[in-house]
Amino acid sequence: MGETIQLTASDGHKFDVYKAMPSGAPKGAILVIQEIFGVNSHMREVADGFAAEGYAVMAPALFDRAERNFDVGYTPDDIAKGRDVRAAVKWDDSVLDMQATADALKPFGKVGSVGYCYGGSCSWLVATRIGVAASVCYYGGQIAMFKDEKPKNPVMMHFGEQDHGIPMSDVEAIRKAHPDAQVFVYPAGHGFNCDHRADYNAECAAEARKRTLDFFAKHVG
Numbered sequence: 001m002g003e004t005i006q007l008t009a010s011d012g013h014k015f016d017v018y019k020a021m022p023s024g025a026p027k028g029a030i031l032v033i034q035e036i037f038g039v040n041s042h043m044r045e046v047a048d049g050f051a052a053e054g055y056a057v058m059a060p061a062l063f064d065r066a067e068r069n070f071d072v073g074y075t076p077d078d079i080a081k082g083r084d085v086r087a088a089v090k091w092d093d094s095v096l097d098m099q100a101t102a103d104a105l106k107p108f109g110k111v112g113s114v115g116y117c118y119g120g121s122c123s124w125l126v127a128t129r130i131g132v133a134a135s136v137c138y139y140g141g142q143i144a145m146f147k148d149e150k151p152k153n154p155v156m157m158h159f160g161e162q163d164h165g166i167p168m169s170d171v172e173a174i175r176k177a178h179p180d181a182q183v184f185v186y187p188a189g190h191g192f193n194c195d196h197r198a199d200y201n202a203e204c205a206a207e208a209r210k211r212t213l214d215f216f217a218k219h220v221g
Contacts, residue, residue: 001048007060007104009096015064017101018044020051028221029105031098031132032059033115033122035194036082038070042196046116053213055220056108060101062094062122074197086118094122095129102132112220114212115140116193120157127151134219136212139163139190144170147177155181156215158208160188160199184211 002020009015018039030050034043039061047057063070066088072078098113105111110133115123120140127135131152137143138158144166155178159171168185175183186204191197193205 001051002044002057005058007097007100009093009100011093011096013065013093013097015097015100016061016068017104018047018059018061020044020047020057020059022051022054022056024054026056026108027054028133028216029056029058029108029111030216030220031101031105031111031113031123031126032057033098033113033119033126034059034062035117035119035191036086037072037074037078038063038082040071040073042194043116050114055112055216056105058101058105060097062097062119063089065089065093065097074191074194082118091122091125095125098122098126099130102126102130110220112136112216114138114216117141117191121146124151124155125149127153127155134215136215138193138208139166141166144173147174151178151181154215154219156211157181157183158193158211159183159185160190160192160201160204161185162188163190165190182211182215184208 112134113126114136116138120137121142128149188201188204189199191199192201
């Protein structure tokens with residue numbers, strides 16, 4: 001369904017973007033933000049899924065600043081590689097790339113953002129530093145670090161109570177700092193939305209997806 005295009009950030013950096021379009025006229029646009037594994041087959045499937053719901057979708061390759069064409073799976077070695085590349089990419093630079101992508105989506109209507117893992121934290125920064133119609137954050141481990149930033153748009157968050165990387169104390173701190181945000185906790189681990197991973201939980205993924213789609217239907221179109 002999708003194709004790879006190239007965009008340019010405000011600092012001149014050129015990066016790849018996976019673009020997926022609906023069969024009819026878009027009812028809005030969604031910025032899909034990758035996990036630490038790159039814009040891999042799962043993230044492309046996620047983008048295709050939102051396109052099938054009627055949205056114009058773009059998923060920027062945020063790791064192009066450190067390593068182009070980064071695309072790995074979910075083995076322990078892959079996780080280690082992903083963490084290393086993520087550490088080489090500055091948050092501020094990712095914001096530049098997400099701003100350029102959001103700008104490219106604006107001709108298709110209101111823009112929402114959704115991110116997973118690393119992308120969940122990035123989607124929070126879209127809300128606080130860019131501002132779109134709505135932002136959804138799946139198990140963003142660094143949101144607590146940025147919890148003092150104020151969102152410019154409605155936010156929904158999904159966390160797994162069995163996530164060993166995100167303590168429930170962090171989730172409660174986020175809730176306390178942002179009582180207006182919709183924060184949901186599921187009986188699942190990290191990465192529960194990804195059907196390529198051992199932590200996949202079909203029931204929780206379906207519930208979170210329904211909430212996300214309803215949220216976008218309300219705020220994006």
